[in-house]
Amino acid sequence: MKITVIYHSHSGKTRTIVEKIHRQLDADLIEVVPNQQYSTLSAVTKGCYRALTGTADIITPDQISLDETDLVVLACPVWAGKPSPVMNGALKALSGGGGTRAFLLVTCNDAKSGDQAIALLKSRASDAGLVPVGEGILDKQAVISDQAIVPLIERIRSAGAV
Ligand SMILES: Cc1cc2nc3c(=O)[nH]c(=O)nc-3n(C[C@H](O)[C@H](O)[C@H](O)COP(=O)(O)O)c2cc1C
Numbered sequence: 806m807k808i809t810v811i812y813h814s815h816s817g818k819t820r821t822i823v824e825k826i827h828r829q830l831d832a833d834l835i836e837v838v839p840n841q842q843y844s845t846l847s848a849v850t851k852g853c854y855r856a857l858t859g860t861a862d863i864i865t866p867d868q869i870s871l872d873e874t875d876l877v878v879l880a881c882p883v884w885a886g887k888p889s890p891v892m893n894g895a896l897k898a899l900s901g902g903g904g905t906r907a908f909l910l911v912t913c914n915d916a917k918s919g920d921q922a923i924a925l926l927k928s929r930a931s932d933a934g935l936v937p938v939g940e941g942i943l944d945k946q947a948v949i950s951d952q953a954i955v956p957l958i959e960r961i962r963s964a965g966a967v
Pocket residue numbers: 813814815816817818819820848849852853881882883884885886887912913914915916918919948
């Protein structure tokens with residue numbers, strides 16, 4: 806079973822989580838970064854505007870093949886209650902993912918915001934031809950707690966094993 810984790814992380818929290826997933830599940834890790842990097846200020850202004858409008862950032866890598874992948878994990882921070890525009894860019898860059906199972910993961914300060922963002926990420930993943938099979942929301946506390954991360958990794962393992 807091949808698991809590919811595609812992630813965006815602006816300030817490092819999502820990266821910390823996906824690195825654990827990578828180590829525990831021997832998953833491939835693909836970091837997507839915006840070609841125009843965000844500063845702290847431009848993330849709040851331009852980044853939130855782009856998240857609110859559902860805009861897809863131009864990203865590197867600009868093509869991501871899922872040809873050999875059994876389960877893809879899409880992980881990103883919540884910006885303005887939505888998936889980050891960098892993750893929208895990642896969804897646009899996917900190829901060969903038709904019918905691939907997807908586990909959706911967001912990190913956020915507040916789980917309510919995470920609920921809203923995960924619903925959108927799920928529908929965008931479906932629009933991209935993926936099949937959502939699981940989801941996780943890590944809020945400010947959960948993101949630093951092994952109590953939340955250990956069961957999350959088990960849920961991803963099960964989603965991949967189906
Ligand atoms: C521009 C910006 C907007 C954010 N908007 C929200 C939000 O609407 N709701 C929320 O719960 N957290 C919000 N956050 C907090 C991040 O989602 C949270 O800290 C996340 O874990 C950061 O992940 P990262 O370190 O991988 O970038 C925002 C952070 C930034 C930088």
